[in-house]
Amino acid sequence: MSIDPSITPVVVGTGPVTPAEVVWVAREGAGARLSAEALSAIAASRARIEELAADPRPIYGVSTGFGALAVRHIPPELRSRLQRSLVRSHAAGSGAEVEREVVRAMMLLRLSTLATGHTGVQPVVAETYAALLSAGITPVVHEYGSLGCSGDLAPLAHVALAVMGEGTVRDAEGTARPAAHALAAAGIAPVELAEKEGLALINGTDGMLGMLVLACHDLRELLRLADVTAAMSVEGLLGTDKVFAADLQALRPHPGQAVAAANMTRLLADSPIVASHATPDCTVVQDAYSLRCAPQVAGGARDTLAHAERVAAAELAAAVDNPVVTRDGRVESNGNFHGAPVAYVLDFLAIVTADLASISERRTDRFLDKARNHGLPPFLADDPGVDSGHMIAQYTQAALVAELKRLAAPASVDSIPSSAMQEDHVSLGWSAARKLRRALDGLTRVLAIEALTAARGLDLRTPLTPAPATAAVIAALRTRVPGPGPDRHLAPDIEAAVDLAASGALVAAAESVTGPLG
Numbered sequence: 001m002s003i004d005p006s007i008t009p010v011v012v013g014t015g016p017v018t019p020a021e022v023v024w025v026a027r028e029g030a031g032a033r034l035s036a037e038a039l040s041a042i043a044a045s046r047a048r049i050e051e052l053a054a055d056p057r058p059i060y061g062v063s064t065g066f067g068a069l070a071v072r073h074i075p076p077e078l079r080s081r082l083q084r085s086l087v088r089s090h091a092a093g094s095g096a097e098v099e100r101e102v103v104r105a106m107m108l109l110r111l112s113t114l115a116t117g118h119t120g121v122q123p124v125v126a127e128t129y130a131a132l133l134s135a136g137i138t139p140v141v142h143e144y145g146s147l148g149c150s151g152d153l154a155p156l157a158h159v160a161l162a163v164m165g166e167g168t169v170r171d172a173e174g175t176a177r178p179a180a181h182a183l184a185a186a187g188i189a190p191v192e193l194a195e196k197e198g199l200a201l202i203n204g205t206d207g208m209l210g211m212l213v214l215a216c217h218d219l220r221e222l223l224r225l226a227d228v229t230a231a232m233s234v235e236g237l238l239g240t241d242k243v244f245a246a247d248l249q250a251l252r253p254h255p256g257q258a259v260a261a262a263n264m265t266r267l268l269a270d271s272p273i274v275a276s277h278a279t280p281d282c283t284v285v286q287d288a289y290s291l292r293c294a295p296q297v298a299g300g301a302r303d304t305l306a307h308a309e310r311v312a313a314a315e316l317a318a319a320v321d322n323p324v325v326t327r328d329g330r331v332e333s334n335g336n337f338h339g340a341p342v343a344y345v346l347d348f349l350a351i352v353t354a355d356l357a358s359i360s361e362r363r364t365d366r367f368l369d370k371a372r373n374h375g376l377p378p379f380l381a382d383d384p385g386v387d388s389g390h391m392i393a394q395y396t397q398a399a400l401v402a403e404l405k406r407l408a409a410p411a412s413v414d415s416i417p418s419s420a421m422q423e424d425h426v427s428l429g430w431s432a433a434r435k436l437r438r439a440l441d442g443l444t445r446v447l448a449i450e451a452l453t454a455a456r457g458l459d460l461r462t463p464l465t466p467a468p469a470t471a472a473v474i475a476a477l478r479t480r481v482p483g484p485g486p487d488r489h490l491a492p493d494i495e496a497a498v499d500l501a502a503s504g505a506l507v508a509a510a511e512s513v514t515g516p517l518g
Contacts, residue, residue, distance in 0.1 A: 007031070009134060010108070012115045013038050016316040017108060019309075022213045026105040031134030034115055034126055041117025042126055045325040049120035052331055053079070053195045060333055061199045061323045062120075083193035087164060090157035090202055093142030098155070099437075100138050100170065105210030106152070107133055107159055109316075110201065118319035119200035120331070128163050128191050135186040136172030137162070139179070141207075147418060148339035148429035151320060152207035155430065160201035165190025196323075204320045205339045211433035212312050212342055215349060218440050219305055222447065223298055224507045224517045226356050227260055229447050230294040231267035232454035232470050233363040236461065238277050238374045239287040241268040244295060256302025259518035260295035266514040271467035273458070288372075290362035297359050301352035308345035315342055339429030343412035346432035353439040354404040357446040361397040364450045367457045368394055380456045380484070387487040390453050393494060397449045400442045407439045448497040451477065451506055459483050469513040476500060476509035 009031035010021045024030040034042075049062060058064045058073040074082050107129055113119060114126040132138075139162035145154025161167040162179040169179045183190055193201075234241065244261040268274055286292065323333045368390055370378040381389030411432040417424040455474045458466045465471065480496035482488075500506050511517055 009033050011035050012108070012112055012130065014041050014116050016313075017112045019213045019217065019312065019316070022105050022108060022210060022316075023217050025108045025133060026101040026210065026214060029136065032108060032111060032130045033134070034111075034123075034130055038115035038117070038126070039123050042114065042119075042121060042123045045117045045120045046122050048325055048329045048331070049196050059323075059331060062195045062331065079195050080192065083195070083198035084164065086198035087157050087160045087193070087202065088166070090153050091161045091167060093145035093154045093158055095143035098141040098143060100174075101214065102207070102211055102437075103138050103141050103155075103159065104133060105214060106141075106155060106206045107139075109206035109210050110156060110159065110204055112316070113204055113206070113319050113321060114200065116319040118324045118326070119321045120196045120325045121200045122191075122194060122197065125163070125191050125193070125197055125201070128188060131186070131188045132163065132183075135188065137179075137182050137186060137188075138170045140168040140170065140176065143434065146207060146430035147416065147423070148205070148208060148343055148427035148431070149337060149423060149425070150322060151202070151204040151337040151339065152430050153202050155207045156202040156204060160193075160198065163191050163201070164193065199323075200321050203322050203337050205315060205318075205337065205342055205429065206320075208339050208342045208346065208427075208429035208433045209312065209315050211437060212308065212346055212349075213316070215346070215433070215436050215440060216305060216309050216312060219301075219349060219353065221504060221507065222356070222440065222443055223260075223302055223305070224263070225444075225447050225451075225501055226298050226301075226360065227263040227294075227517060228267060228470075228473060228507055228510045229360060229450040229454060230291070230298070230363065231264045232458065232466075232473065233367070233450060234264070234287070234291045234294070235268055235271055235273050235466055235470055236454045236457035237287075237291060237363070237366055237372075238273070239291040240278065241265060241271075241274055242278075243287070243292050244268075249295065252296075254296075254299050254303055256306070257295050257299025259302060260298040263514075263517045264295060266517070267469045267510060268467050269469070269514075271470070273461055273464045273466055276464055288362075288366065290359050290366065294359065294363075297355060301356055304348050304352045308349055311341055311345045338425075339427035340412065343427040343429030343432045346429060346436050347408075347410035347412050350404075350410075350432070350436045350439050351408045353436070353443045354401070354408040357397075357401045357404050357443045360446050360450045361394070361401045364390075364394050364397055364453045367453050373457070376457055376460055380453065380460060382484060382486045389487070390456065390490075393449050393453060393490060396494065397446050400446050404439050404442045404446075407435045407442070411435065444502050445494075445498050448501040449494060451501065452481065452493060452497040455481075456484050469510045472509040472513050473506050476505055 013035040111129040379389035381387040
């Protein structure tokens with residue numbers, strides 16, 4: 001990820017960064033800088049830590065060991081070593097490398113906490129975090145190691161290790177290099193950690209929070225796509241749009257449901273296909289639940305997402321560290337590093353992600369069943385028996401949905417004690433976040449296959465034509481995927497549809513007709 005100097009850096013102050021700023025830094029390569037107010041607050045809290053460091057009484061995190069080893073008083077001459085040892089020992093991650101966007105989000109959020117003036121670090125420490133972000137230097141963090149309490153210790157320790165000039169990083173071009181070499185090339189001096197600073201750099205929920213913010217952003221986009229694909233399926237399966245009427249939705253006043261139904265109504269507006277069977281002689285009394293209840297499912301997912309976004313907003317405004325420096329100068333231990341609030345909503349989102357995929361797969365399956373697709377060929381095949389059409393595309397969907405159901409099993413109900421039973425209850429929020437990322441990728445693929453299948457079904461309704469909005473989605477697909485015909489290698493078609501779904505191109509095509517969807 002090269003850093004684009006034309007992108008305005010995020011200014012990190014004593015207040016929270018916004019979700020949009022997290023996405024901007026994580027994905028777009030924006031740098032970061034500290035406000036004057038933040039630097040002043042950091043300096044004030046550091047002065048208090050230095051006062052306490054001279055106190056002969058043991059003070060946790062300042063002049064003691066950590067966790068179950070907090071009973072030992074550490075003399076001044078060993079405290080710098082103590083901080084280095086803490087970071088080195090806690091940088092114990094294992095497994096695959098975590099995505100760069102996740103690490104950058106985590107770094108920005110830790111910087112935001114440092115900027116509150118509640119952690120007691122030297123200003124140079126915070127400035128070095130900002131410098132690494134601005135230089136595009138990303139520490140290598142590993143998949144496994146966080147229990148989500150005390151926060152994301154191991155992932156954050158790998159970041160802190162790089163700030164010390166140790167460990168491995170990726171430079172702005174993505175090349176893995178020793179941290180010392182990358183920092184030197186960028187003109188950044190490694191930091192010599194002093195009292196309290198090791199704890200301040202690793203005691204936070206920043207990894208799971210960063211992934212929550214990114215997931216909320218992605219799921220909000222996927223919910224619009226889910227409304228688009230559902231509308232395409234309703235249309236292609238000769239369903240009715242009457243059930244989405246605003247007065248019917250208002251009888252059950254969930255806000256997300258109203259938004260989803262309104263989207264589907266707009267997407268199906270002026271559809272010749274819908275109009276063709278909206279006649280007195282239509283024999284269909286009610287559509288299947290996967291069609292008729294699409295707004296209820298997508299609406300419930302929206303409302304769950306809104307709750308997750310409220311939790312994320314509260315966490316973005318938090319100063320998570322232990323101990324913390326209060327505004328009146330006290331240094332107090334606390335339990336704010338526990339990831340439970342974040343872990344719960346990560347798990348909630350994995351549940352709704354699985355269910356959105358489940359109902360999408362059911363709609364796709366209806367297209368392929370001659371007994372339920374109202375006159376379309378079996379499996380939408382060109383020559384049924386010779387051709388298999390989209391038969392196995394639905395298998396792929398089904399395999400993805402089965403995986404998403406497994407990923408929906410909550411991580412936050414589990415706990416494994418650690419640190420000689422000092423940390424005897426943990427959140428596993430990092431694990432919840434990691435599986436949610438996989439789930440969102442799966443949902444994207446499931447919705448892409450529904451779009452691909454629904455587009456084929458709508459094409460096969462010719463000479464009837466679809467609504468202007470759904471026709472625009474089909475046209476976007478046809479830029480990458482040919483229309484109906486004899487069987488061909490299907491995997492490339494699916495991947496092209498996934499690319500269009502993930503990029504937002506399918507929703508953008510619909511919105512070119514409807515205007516912005518809710």
